[in-house]
Amino acid sequence: MKTRNMNIILLALVVILSIIPLAMYSGLGEDEGYFGGADGAASDVIEASGYEPWFQSLWEPPSGEIESLLFALQAAIGAIIIGYFLGYWRAEAKHQKDD
Amino acid sequence: MHIIEGFLPWYWCVFWFVLSIPVVVYGIIKIKKVTDEIPESKSLLAVSGAFMFILSSLKIPSVTGSCSHPTGNGLGAAIFGPAVTAVLGTIVLIFQALLLAHGGITTLGANVFSMGIVGPLVAWLVYTGLVKAKISSRIAIFFAAFLGDLLTYVTTSIQLALAFPQPSFGAALGMFLGIFAVTQIPLAITEGLITVVIWNAILSSKSTLLKKLKILNPNHNESGDL
Numbered sequence: 001m002k003t004r005n006m007n008i009i010l011l012a013l014v015v016i017l018s019i020i021p022l023a024m025y026s027g028l029g030e031d032e033g034y035f036g037g038a039d040g041a042a043s044d045v046i047e048a049s050g051y052e053p054w055f056q057s058l059w060e061p062p063s064g065e066i067e068s069l070l071f072a073l074q075a076a077i078g079a080i081i082i083g084y085f086l087g088y089w090r091a092e093a094k095h096q097k098d099d
Numbered sequence: 100m101h102i103i104e105g106f107l108p109w110y111w112c113v114f115w116f117v118l119s120i121p122v123v124v125y126g127i128i129k130i131k132k133v134t135d136e137i138p139e140s141k142s143l144l145a146v147s148g149a150f151m152f153i154l155s156s157l158k159i160p161s162v163t164g165s166c167s168h169p170t171g172n173g174l175g176a177a178i179f180g181p182a183v184t185a186v187l188g189t190i191v192l193i194f195q196a197l198l199l200a201h202g203g204i205t206t207l208g209a210n211v212f213s214m215g216i217v218g219p220l221v222a223w224l225v226y227t228g229l230v231k232a233k234i235s236s237r238i239a240i241f242f243a244a245f246l247g248d249l250l251t252y253v254t255t256s257i258q259l260a261l262a263f264p265q266p267s268f269g270a271a272l273g274m275f276l277g278i279f280a281v282t283q284i285p286l287a288i289t290e291g292l293i294t295v296v297i298w299n300a301i302l303s304s305k306s307t308l309l310k311k312l313k314i315l316n317p318n319h320n321e322s323g324d325l
Contacts, residue, residue, distance in 0.1 A: 025160075059198075082146055
């Protein structure tokens with residue numbers, strides 16, 4: 001199989017895997033207790049047992065908007081580095097072939 | 100897999116720091132060694148770190164109805180081993196603790212232990228084991244990434260069950276596994292699939308470098324065969 005075709009199939013599977021939960025719980029949202037974070041679910045359980053967290057985050061994103069800004073920034077930093085090197089390697093390989 | 104800031108008693112924070120710090124220090128020494136010996140490996144190191152940056156920022160819905168994120172630790176672990184991946188994981192976790200209030204500084208040791216050490220160790224063992232058994236590197240990297248991701252979350256569950264063994268360690272472990280590990284199964288598959296895609300890209304132009312780093316069989320061919 002060509003690598004490109006393999007990649008298309010793999011990425012299509014990723015999309016399907018991510019859509020299934022959205023379809024399964026379609027119409028339900030955070031208010032009904034869906035699509036929250038697993039980290040938060042665990043801390044809720046711990047707090048329910050009477051534990052008091054003894055340290056707070058030094059800084060918290062003041063709103064969901066700012067939080068999504070920073071998450072997008074994190075992904076963008078990663079993506080620009082990967083894109084840079086994949087392009088660099090490709091051109092490098094082509095250059096070597098031409099010589 | 101982030102244990103939230105302040106959500107581990109202080110003695111457990113200390114315990115996980117004590118276990119994690121030596122590995123991270125060893126990883127820093129190893130990064131220096133490998134980049135001195137093979138300077139071209141710096142680009143692969145950057146890509147492995149960047150891959151972790153992206154994957155751990157993506158919160159994906161799971162069939163349990165809650166969301167969690169992949170770890171991206173399988174790629175770095177397969178190429179550079181667990182200690183180097185611990186360093187990469189620490190950078191990601193500090194970024195998230197300081198800027199996103201995800202995880203925390205007090206729980207950094209515990210989170211580095213799960214995402215930077217246990218997950219990558221498992222991924223590295225799986226990858227090297229399968230490649231030694233002459234299994235295709237694509238299949239090996241899939242299982243490495245899948246298990247590296249899953250075991251990261253199993254470790255988080257164990258850490259929380261140790262700190263909060265109510266009513267018993269076993270019962271607490273079952274509950275935390277239900278929250279983290281079950282949610283993670285489809286996400287770990289997703290992580291495995293995405294890791295194969297980036298692996299394909301690296302294979303197509305950097306297989307000589309991978310052979311130099313001794314993580315591919317010397318007679319590996321680059322065709323698309325599984």
